Structures are given as C-alpha cells and as structure tokens.
Amino acid sequence: MRKVYLDHAATTPILPEVLEAILPYFKDAYGNPQSLHGWGDDAREAIEDARGRVADLIGAQPEEIIFTSSGTESNNLAIKGLAMAQQSKGKHIVISAIEHFSVLHSARTLEKWGFELTLVPVDRCGLVDREDVAKNIREDTILVSVMHANGEVGTIQPIREIARLAKEAGAIFHTDAVATTGTIPVNVKELTVDALSLAGNQLYGPKGIGALWVKKGVRIIPFLDGGVQEGGRRAGTENVPAIVGLGKAAELAKEEMESRMEHLSALRNRLIGGLLSRNEHVTLTGHPTQRLPGNASFCIEFIEGEATLMLLSSKGVAASSGSACTSRALKASHVLTAMGIPPEIAQGSLLFSLGLENTEEDVDYVLEAMPPIVDKLRQMSPLYAKFLKGERGGR
Amino acid sequence: MPVYSDKVMEHFMNPRNVGEIENPDGIGEVGNPVCGDMMTFYIKVDDNQLSDVKFKTFGCGAAIAVSSIVSEMAMGKTLEKARKITPALVAQELEGLPKNKYHCSNLGAQALNKAIDDYLKKPGKKVKSKKRRKDEKE
Ligand code: FES
Numbered sequence: 001m002r003k004v005y006l007d008h009a010a011t012t013p014i015l016p017e018v019l020e021a022i023l024p025y026f027k028d029a030y031g032n033p034q035s036l037h038g039w040g041d042d043a044r045e046a047i048e049d050a051r052g053r054v055a056d057l058i059g060a061q062p063e064e065i066i067f068t069s070s071g072t073e074s075n076n077l078a079i080k081g082l083a084m085a086q087q088s089k090g091k092h093i094v095i096s097a098i099e100h101f102s103v104l105h106s107a108r109t110l111e112k113w114g115f116e117l118t119l120v121p122v123d124r125c126g127l128v129d130r131e132d133v134a135k136n137i138r139e140d141t142i143l144v145s146v147m148h149a150n151g152e153v154g155t156i157q158p159i160r161e162i163a164r165l166a167k168e169a170g171a172i173f174h175t176d177a178v179a180t181t182g183t184i185p186v187n188v189k190e191l192t193v194d195a196l197s198l199a200g201n202q203l204y205g206p207k208g209i210g211a212l213w214v215k216k217g218v219r220i221i222p223f224l225d226g227g228v229q230e231g232g233r234r235a236g237t238e239n240v241p242a243i244v245g246l247g248k249a250a251e252l253a254k255e256e257m258e259s260r261m262e263h264l265s266a267l268r269n270r271l272i273g274g275l276l277s278r279n280e281h282v283t284l285t286g287h288p289t290q291r292l293p294g295n296a297s298f299c300i301e302f303i304e305g306e307a308t309l310m311l312l313s314s315k316g317v318a319a320s321s322g323s324a325c326t327s328r329a330l331k332a333s334h335v336l337t338a339m340g341i342p343p344e345i346a347q348g349s350l351l352f353s354l355g356l357e358n359t360e361e362d363v364d365y366v367l368e369a370m371p372p373i374v375d376k377l378r379q380m381s382p383l384y385a386k387f388l389k390g391e392r393g394g395r
Numbered sequence: 396m397p398v399y400s401d402k403v404m405e406h407f408m409n410p411r412n413v414g415e416i417e418n419p420d421g422i423g424e425v426g427n428p429v430c431g432d433m434m435t436f437y438i439k440v441d442d443n444q445l446s447d448v449k450f451k452t453f454g455c456g457a458a459i460a461v462s463s464i465v466s467e468m469a470m471g472k473t474l475e476k477a478r479k480i481t482p483a484l485v486a487q488e489l490e491g492l493p494k495n496k497y498h499c500s501n502l503g504a505q506a507l508n509k510a511i512d513d514y515l516k517k518p519g520k521k522v523k524s525k526k527r528r529k530d531e532k533e
Contacts, residue, residue: 306455324431325455380449
C-alpha cells in the first residue's frame with residue numbers, strides 16, 4: 001500500500017544531509033562546548049557555526065540567537081521572559097486568539113502572576129485585524145505577540161503592520177514563527193519584530209531543538225538558571241547534535257527556499273482544487289491566498305475528523321484534525337472556534353500539511369481516496385440524513 | 396489517534412446495521428452535534444423482541460464501533476434484556492476502550508434505551524407485535 005505523509009504541521013522528516021551532519025556529534029565529537037580543551041573547542045565551534053547559519057536564515061546577528069529545546073520553550077521564554085523584564089513599565093499583554101498553546105498558556109500563567117491579558121479576535125479567514133490590535137493597545141501594554149502564520153489553517157498575518165502598532169505604543173513585539181521559518185522568507189528586520197521563535201522539527205531538522213531570537217538591547221529574564229550557556233539566558237549543557245542539525249537545516253532552507261515554496265504551493269493548489277471539486281459540502285479553512293505553501297485545511301460537513309483520519313490511515317495516508325473528538329480534552333480546536341466556525345462544522349476539520357518529499361502522485365492518491373471515505377461516513381451520519389431531508393439548510 | 400482494540404477497529408471498518416428503518420417502532424436520538432456526538436437508533440419490535448435494530452452515528456471511531464456492537468448485542472433480544480446492555484458491557488464486548496472514549500460507550504446504551512422508551516410510549520404497540528415484518532431479519 002502507498003504511504004503518504006501529509007502531517008508536516010506536526011513534524012517534518014529529517015533531511016539526510018541534516019542527519020549526516022549530526023551523527024559525528026553523537027559519536028566522536030562528544031565534548032562539552034564549555035570545556036577548555038580540544039573536545040570542547042570542536043563542540044563550541046560546531047554550535048557557533050550553527051548559530052551563524054540560523055541567524056543568517058532570519059537576517060539576524062549570531063549573538064542574538066538563544067538555542068532552546070523546542071518552539072514551545074522559545075515561546076515560553078519569550079512571553080514570560082520579556083513580560084517579566086518589562087513589568088516596571090506596565091503589566092498588560094496583547095496576543096491573538098489563535099496563538100499556539102505555548103504562547104496562550106504562557107500568557108495565562110502571567111495572568112495568574114498579576115499581569116493583564118487581552119486576546120484580539122481573528123476574522124473568518126483567521127486574520128488578525130490591525131484595528132483590533134490598535135484598539136487594545138494601552139498605555140501600560142508592554143508586550144504584543146502575534147504568530148507569523150498558523151499551522152492549523154495556514155493563514156499568514158501582516159506582521160510588519162501589527163508590529164508597527166506595538167512599537168508606536170512602546171511595547172515589545174514578539175512573533176511565533178515556528179510555522180514559517182524555513183518555509184517562507186522570514187527576516188527579522190523586514191518584519192520589524194523584537195523577538196521571534198522557531199523550531200527545528202518544522203524545517204526538516206531534528207526534534208528537541210528550537211531557538212529564540214531576541215533583538216540586541218531587548219531585555220529578557222531567563223528562567224533556566226545555572227551556567228553561562230547561551231550568554232546566561234538559557235543555562236544547561238548545549239544539545240550539540242541537535243543544534244548542529246538545526247544549523248544544517250537552516251542552511252538548506254535558505255538555499256532552497258524558492259524551489260521549496262514553488263513545489264509546495266503547486267501541490268497545495270492541486271490538493272485544494274481537487275478536493276473541493278470532487279467532494280460536496282467541503283470548505284477551505286484559513287485565508288484563500290495569504291496562506292502557507294504546504295497548508296490545505298478543510299471542514300468536511302456532516303462527518304467527524306477522527307473517523308475520517310482512521311479511514312485515511314487505513315489507506316496509508318497521515319493527516320490531522322482539529323475536531324473535538326480528536327483532542328484529548330474533547331474540545332474543538334481553539335483556532336477554528338476563534339475563526340467563528342460553528343462546532344458541528346469544526347467537527348469535520350481535516351488538515352493536510354504537505355512537505356518536500358510529497359509528489360503529485362501522492363496528492364492524486366489522496367484525491368482518489370477521499371470521496372469514498374466521505375461517502376461512507378456520510379451514509380452513517382444522522383446529520384447528513386437530516387440535511388438530505390431538508391431539516392437543515394446547506395451552505 | 397487513540398489506540399483502539401482490534402475489535403473496535405473491526406467494527407469501525409465494517410459497521411453492522413448502519414441505516415434507518417422505515418416506519419420504525421421506536422427512535423432514540425441522543426447527544427447533539429455541538430459536543431461532537433450524535434447517535435440515532437431505530438428499532439422494530441415483534442412479540443416484545445427486537446426484530447431489527449439500525450443506527451446512524453455522527454462521531455469518532457469509537458462512537459461508530461459502539462453503535463455497531465450495540466446494534467449487534469441488542470438484535471433479537473427481549474426489551475428487558477436489551478435494557479440490560481450497559482456502557483460497561485459495551486466496552487467489555489469491544490475488548491476495551493481508551494479512557495477518554497468511555498463517554499462514547501454511554502451514548503450507545505442511551506440511544507437504544509431511548510428508542511425502547513419511545514416504543515413503549517406509543518399507544519397500540521401491542522397490535523404491532525403480532526404482525527410479521529418483512530425487514531425483521533438481518
Ligand atoms: S464521538 Fe466524540 S469522542 Fe467519541
């Protein structure tokens with residue numbers, strides 16, 4: 001059976017070149033970068049080299065990069081660390097309603113610590129409205145954080161404009177660029193942000209590695225105390241192999257950016273076009289044009305996401321869903337909810353996230369597989385039966 | 396995706412008794428689409444026995460497997476015996492369910508019970524029980 005991995009939003013595979021770059025640092029080059037001998041020197045050179053490559057990918061200075069264990073840690077450090085460092089100026093934070101849980105829950109924790117939080121809404125396409133941000137920024141707003149793009153629905157935000165509003169008000173601006181770094185051009189100077197999070201496993205690097213970029217001169221309070229690693233901003237012996245892997249992945253992403261984007265958006269358009277034309281009562285979620293090149297996300301009416309994933313999986317296809325039944329908490333994705341998608345429609349959430357190794361044949365295989373799956377589940381669905389009897393209007 | 400038993404997977408892939416019964420003797424609809432689960436059971440009753448059971452389900456893989464096994468467990472049973480199908484029995488029959496999917500097994504028994512309630516509420520149900528129905532066997 002054909003196997004088609006379309007869950008790159010969860011994690012990307014590691015590129016062979018990246019794996020090769022990493023391996024020596026698991027074997028012979030095992031030194032601690034802080035040690036003052038040959039082994040230490042080799043490891044230190046390797047991580048500084050990687051730091052340079054990551055900085056290069058996002059148009060930053062190497063010394064502004066803090067390596068972390070994940071995108072989640074980067075976001076935690078950014079939200080809590082930046083807010084804590086600014087609290088003498090005020091205690092108000094603004095974030096969007098569709099942030100990743102690592103931003104959202106960090107902000108909630110700050111609330112418990114006495115900060116005030118405002119969530120700005122998004123529209124039906126998942127776009128943050130600048131007016132809403134402007135309205136909610138106050139005298140005592142110290143931090144604004146809006147994600148560069150949302151991995152679930154693919155919508156890319158006008159970060160530059162939102163950042164300007166924050167800056168004019170004297171607030172720090174952070175963006176979670178985990179979904180975009182290495183996928184579309186990300187340049188901290190063009191985006192005019194103060195801090196930016198990224199993660200290795202979203203750009204064909206290893207898991208367990210992330211980075212936070214903080215602009216020179218912007219204060220941040222570390223929350224891992226210990227040694228002098230990462231300029232004292234993130235203590236703990238460096239994860240040398242993973243850092244090397246992230247560096248290599250960043251280098252490749254920069255080199256291949258154009259061709260990757262072209263490849264992914266061609267596949268995405270084929271998938272979106274094909275799925276919408278071959279299946280009725282399916283809507284595209286997220287922005288029609290301002291969207292990540294590999295993101296094809298939908299709501300399929302009258303059927304539930306987990307059941308859809310299980311049938312897809314029986315055909316060798318891996319995808320994901322934001323339905324309530326797929327979540328451990330049995331709640332629909334907060335992103336879909338914030339976009340105003342009604343709960344019963346969100347139940348049919350289905351996300352295909354494409355990657356470099358996918359081909360047109362993969363897409364065509366999925367397009368063939370979907371109609372019988374949709375049909376089978378709809379035959380079982382009381383909602384569909386009601387719809388057919390005219391008890392509920394279609395859209 | 397949760398880890399489901401082979402039995403759950405088998406019933407999910409090949410659910411038994413999917414559909415609606417025309418002119419059913421009882422209908423039981425539980426849950427609502429807002430919380431993600433919706434299950435409808437249709438029953439035919441002959442001589443106090445369930446001569447046909449069908450269902451429609453909007454929900455996760457577990458909910459579909461639960462509906463399927465409940466329909467199988469109930470088929471041919473007397474109303475009294477059918478009422479004894481508990482969520483725990485359903486889960487057992489399915490060789491276990493993941494913890495966060497227990498609530499889906501409640502739905503099955505609830506929907507079946509509601510269909511029986513619906514039947515018992517109807518006046519003149521005794522007359523029906525004498526008739527033979529062509530769609531009684533499965
Ligand atoms: S129907 Fe939603 S979790 Fe089972």
